Amino acid sequence: MFNFAAYMFAPASLITPLGALSVLVSALLASKFLNGNLNNIEKMGCLLCVLGSTILVLHLPKEEQTQTLHELFSRIQNPVFIDFMNVELLVCFTIFCYFGTFHGTKHATVYLMLCSIVGSITVIACKGLGLAIKNIAGGDLQDFQNIWVSLVLLLIVIVCICIQMNYLNKALDLFSTSVVTPIYYVLFTTLTIIASAIVFEEWKNMSDINIVGAICGFFVTVIATFLLNMFKDNNKSVVNET
Structure with missing residues (x-):
C-alpha cells in the first residue's frame, strides 16, 4: 500500500531502486529481535545500501512529469514501449510454456525473470491507477467518465501481483533467500527503470x-x-556449530 502511494507522487525510477532499503531494514530488525549477528561484510553491505540510496535520491528526478491518466495513455502508445512490452510478454509466455517447466527448478533466474517482467508491468499499471485516483480526488470530472479504465487498471494490478507472488514463492521453495533476493532485486529494478x-x-x-x-x-x-x-548464512553456520 505504501509502495502504491509512493508511485502516485514520485517517479518509478526513483521509488523502485530504493526497495534495497527493505533489505537493510530486514537485516537490522533480524539482528535486533531475532538474535542475529551482523558480520563485518554485512555491516559493510548496510553502509553501502545507505550510500547507494542516498546517491540515487540526489541524482534521480524527484518530481512526477505525468500528471493525468490521459497523458499516460498517450505516452504508452510510444512504439518503442509497445515493442518493449511485446518482448516482455513473449518472454513471459515462453517461460510459462517451456522454460518454467524444464529449467525453472534448476535456475533461479527463470522464475525470477517472469516475476520481474510482471512486476514492471505492475508498476506502470500502478502509476496509471494512482494518477486516476489523484485526479478524481482533485475533482477532475473527466476521470469520472472513464472510471472503467481505473477498474481495468486495478484488475491488472491484482492479477499481476498474484502472478508475482505465485512464482516468487516457487523460487523461494526451490532456492535460498540469499540467492533469490539479490537476483530478484536486480532484475525487477532494471526492467522497471527501463x-x-x-x-x-x-x-x-x-x-x-x-x-x-x-x-x-x-x-x-x-x-x-x-x-x-x-x-x-555464515552467521547461521557459526551459531549451529557453537
Missing part, C-alpha cells in the same frame, strides 16, 4: 552528471544487496 525511462522519458531531462551518478548509485545498491544476502 520501462519507466521509455514511458516517462525521465532520463532526457537529466544532466550527464546525474545520469552517471544514478547509474553508480544503482550499482552500489546492487553490491550492497548481494553482500547482505550472500553472507548471512
Whole structure:
C-alpha cells in the first residue's frame, strides 16, 4: 500500500531502486529481535545500501512529469514501449510454456525473470491507477467518465501481483533467500527503470552528471544487496556449530 502511494507522487525510477532499503531494514530488525549477528561484510553491505540510496535520491528526478491518466495513455502508445512490452510478454509466455517447466527448478533466474517482467508491468499499471485516483480526488470530472479504465487498471494490478507472488514463492521453495533476493532485486529494478525511462522519458531531462551518478548509485545498491544476502548464512553456520 505504501509502495502504491509512493508511485502516485514520485517517479518509478526513483521509488523502485530504493526497495534495497527493505533489505537493510530486514537485516537490522533480524539482528535486533531475532538474535542475529551482523558480520563485518554485512555491516559493510548496510553502509553501502545507505550510500547507494542516498546517491540515487540526489541524482534521480524527484518530481512526477505525468500528471493525468490521459497523458499516460498517450505516452504508452510510444512504439518503442509497445515493442518493449511485446518482448516482455513473449518472454513471459515462453517461460510459462517451456522454460518454467524444464529449467525453472534448476535456475533461479527463470522464475525470477517472469516475476520481474510482471512486476514492471505492475508498476506502470500502478502509476496509471494512482494518477486516476489523484485526479478524481482533485475533482477532475473527466476521470469520472472513464472510471472503467481505473477498474481495468486495478484488475491488472491484482492479477499481476498474484502472478508475482505465485512464482516468487516457487523460487523461494526451490532456492535460498540469499540467492533469490539479490537476483530478484536486480532484475525487477532494471526492467522497471527501463520501462519507466521509455514511458516517462525521465532520463532526457537529466544532466550527464546525474545520469552517471544514478547509474553508480544503482550499482552500489546492487553490491550492497548481494553482500547482505550472500553472507548471512555464515552467521547461521557459526551459531549451529557453537
